[in-house]
Amino acid sequence: MHRLIAGAVAALALSGAASAADLKICVEGAYAPFSETAPDGSVVGFDIDIANALCAEIGQSCEMVKTDWDGIIPALLEKKCDAIVASMSITEDRKQVIDFTKKYYNTPARFVAREGTEMTDTPEGLKGKLVGVQRGTIHQAFMEGEFPDVNLVLYASQDEAYLDLVSGRIDAVIADSIAVDEGFLKTDAGKGYAFFGEPYSIPEYHGEGAGIGVRKEDTELRDQLSSAIDAIRASGEYETIQAKYFDFDIYGD
Amino acid sequence: MQKLLDYGPLLLGGAVTTICLAVLSLLLATLLGGWGARAKLLRPRGDPLNKGLIRLQARVATAYTTLARGIPDLVLMLILYFGGQRALNWVTELAGLDTLEFSKFLAGTLAIGLLYGAYLTETFRGAWLAVAKGQGEAAEALGLRGLRAFRLVLFPQFVRHALPGYGNVWQVLVKSTAVVSVIGLEDLVGLANDVGKSQRDPFLFMLVVIVVYLGITSVSGWGFNRLERYYSRGMR
Amino acid sequence: MRFDLVFEHWDLFARGVVTTLELVALSLAVGFCIALPCGLALARGHRSARLIRAYVYVFRGTPLLVQTYLFYYGLGVTLGQYDWVRDSLFWPFLRDAWWIALLVFSLNSGAYATEIIRGAVITIPRGELEAARALGLSDRQVDFLVLIPSALRRALPQYGNEVVFMLHGSVVAGVITIQDIFGVTQTFRARYYVAYEGFLTAAALYMAITFVIVLIFRQLEKRYLAHLGLSR
Incomplete structure (x- = not known):
């Protein structure tokens, strides 16, 4: 009980004279298996392992800051953290506001719905259907651009979109194929659901893969992190982390 | 049921955060309400500069209560959460310090305190006006002056008039704390929402939240009733 | 500051305003229809008073956000897993976040308004009703010609506050995927x-709507409360 009260009071204060860590990393925590919240409240997943490996590589101590997707770029810009490791795709749109390292993985997007659905991934096949996407993602931009007649339902997190797909509120979801496969289809909740249509990877919408976001003025950090990505790929550490979550290569070519 | 037991300690921690948030917001709202009521009640007097200052305060207080009652709590919270960080960065950069974090808890406390301070301004103003004018003079006739007259005669009567309104504001304020979860604070609602979703049983966890809030509002409702009775004990 | 982006996407915000106004107005209307009979029944100690008291207690004692989550996830996620629910007549409503919000907001507003109407009814001076009876009006006539109009007039100032609270509370709709003012802001x-x-x-935007509501109620109070000498 004392610890609970102490914890709550500590949360109150302007969390101290900046944390002891050199770098604060914004992560999301609702995007399994890349980033999910463990029962004890900590954030775990591929993104977090990669972030820790990169920090070790550049010799900095890091602290993960759980941040809602909606506010993740504003949080970086307001210096609530120094880098975003949240499976964020490198797009022209985002490059207007922040800078990215090179990609650390690249996988295509895909639709998911109830098994045996009659829907097809054409503008006619999805016309008037309710499709869920996480707002502010490449998937929202893609759907608005290529499927204007679809009724888009916008969610704050990917988890919420899955919940409403299972409850039947929406007819389909489009998201990163690996996130859907590992974070939904392979779980109990995803039984009876399957992909449909083609995998999509259109540079105009989907960018060039997921990178690490940094503030535009932090060019040094950006370059350090970019070469650290090369370094952990060369040392085999990347593959070790990847093997914990996937049985195939997600780096892409 | 097992799920509830597993996550019980976590939710209890969330409830503590919620209660801390509510109490601190009420404290801030009370201070702001006290200032606002005083600013609105003071009559301009003294030299021109002093008069001007008192008038200015009254204007600021009026603008504050009008504006604060026009904005939803959640919107103000988000503005403070991001705006507060920008302001804080500006200060720390000027002072040459490291970046400090403007926490969600702080943003929530400030937003709720600011909003309900406006309501308490009106409550306090009304209660002060309800204390009969003659009371101050009567106290003086008894030889009580200044602070002692205030403490022994005026304040208890002021409390009696202010308590019902104060209790109402508290009840609304407690419920207002729920929305802090939307900016990501891990209070009772935020935790129950997260856990409920990950355990695929949001209904069960939200029911627990309902029960806890009913508990808080019922217990405090009972407490305020006792207080009201205590402060009106001379008034049968 | 990039307010140019706001102006460029003004239609987004305009749609948000329409959604918010629609949702709030309908919820208030439905809530009022719940509150009028419930408030009268409470004031008179009708048989149903206990049940109504329980309803008012639960909805006034808990946050609107939590009520909304409970209905949205409870009715949607918990029930939506069953095919018989999905095949039922109600599913198109249960499925839609908009209808869920309307339902919860109406019940919530109904609970607060019930309490306001009850308070107004019990403060009507006895003499007013006795005078009506002395004129030979039947019980029904007293209710509809004297008691209810008089109670509603007295309830005006408090009901005005409730309308503002409902407007501000409606931001919750934006949390469950509805594109109201708050929803479009998050999307933006x-x-x-x-x-x-x-x-x-x-x-x-919320402030502007609040001021319009306050102005409307000030006019209404001036008009309908003048005889009580209560208007400001």
Whole structure:
């Protein structure tokens, strides 16, 4: 009980004279298996392992800051953290506001719905259907651009979109194929659901893969992190982390 | 049921955060309400500069209560959460310090305190006006002056008039704390929402939240009733 | 500050305003229809008073956000897993976040308004009703010609506050995927990566609507409460 009260009071204060860590990393925590919240409240997943490996590589101590997707770029810009490791795709749109390292993985997007659905991934096949996407993602931009007649339902997190797909509120979801496969289809909740249509990877919408976001003025950090990505790929550490979550290569070519 | 037991300690921690948030917001709202009521009640007097200052305060207080009652709590919270960080960065950069974090808890406390301070301004103003004018003079006739007259005669009567309104504001304020979860604070609602979703049983966890809030509002409702009775004990 | 982005996407915000106004107005209307009979029944100690008291207690004692989550996830996620629910007549309503919000907001507003109407009814001076009876009006006539109109007039100032509270409470709709003012603001933030511009715009919009509501109620009070000498 004392610890609970102490914890709550500590949360109150302007969390101290900046944390002891050199770098604060914004992560999301609702995007399994890349980033999910463990029962004890900590954030775990591929993104977090990669972030820790990169920090070790550049010799900095890091602290993960759980941040809602909606506010993740504003949080970086307001210096609530120094880098975003949240499976964020490198797009022209985002490059207007922040800078990215090179990609650390690249996988295509895909639709998911109830098994045996009659829907097809054409503008006619999805016309008037309710499709869920996480707002502010490449998937929202893609759907608005290529499927204007679809009724888009916008969610704050990917988890919420899955919940409403299972409850039947929406007819389909489009998201990163690996996130859907590992974070939904392979779980109990995803039984009876399957992909449909083609995998999509259109540079105009989907960018060039997921990178690490940094503030535009932090060019040094950006370059350090970019070469650290090369370094952990060369040392085999990347593959070790990847093997914990996937049985195939997600780096892409 | 097992799920509830597993996550019980976590939710209890969330409830503590919620209660801390509510109490601190009420404290801030009370201070702001006290200032606002005083600013609105003071009559301009003294030299021109002093008069001007008192008038200015009254204007600021009026603008504050009008504006604060026009904005939803959640919107103000988000503005403070991001705006507060920008302001804080500006200060720390000027002072040459490291970046400090403007926490969600702080943003929530400030937003709720600011909003309900406006309501308490009106409550306090009304209660002060309800204390009969003659009371101050009567106290003086008894030889009580200044602070002692205030403490022994005026304040208890002021409390009696202010308590019902104060209790109402508290009840609304407690419920207002729920929305802090939307900016990501891990209070009772935020935790129950997260856990409920990950355990695929949001209904069960939200029911627990309902029960806890009913508990808080019922217990405090009972407490305020006792207080009201205590402060009106001379008034049968 | 990038308010140019706000102006460029003004239609987004305009749609948000329409959704908010629609939702709030309908919820208030339905809530009022719940509150009138419930408030009268409470004031008179009708048989159903206990049940109504329980309803009012639960809805006034808990946050609107939690009520909304409970209905949205409870009715949607918990029930939606069953095919018989999905095949039922109600599913198109249960499925839609908009109808869920309307349902919860109406019940919530109904609970607060019940309490307001009860308070107004019990403060009507006895003489007013006795005078009506002395004129030979039947019980029904007393209710509809004297008691209810008089109670509603007395309830006006408090009901005005309730309308403002409902408007401010309606931000919750934006949390369950509805594109109301708050919902479009979140979409705007996620899409264009600017934190305050959208929220400042939302604050200004809510404030403008609040002032219009306050003005309307001030006029109504002037008109309908003049005889009580209560109007400001």
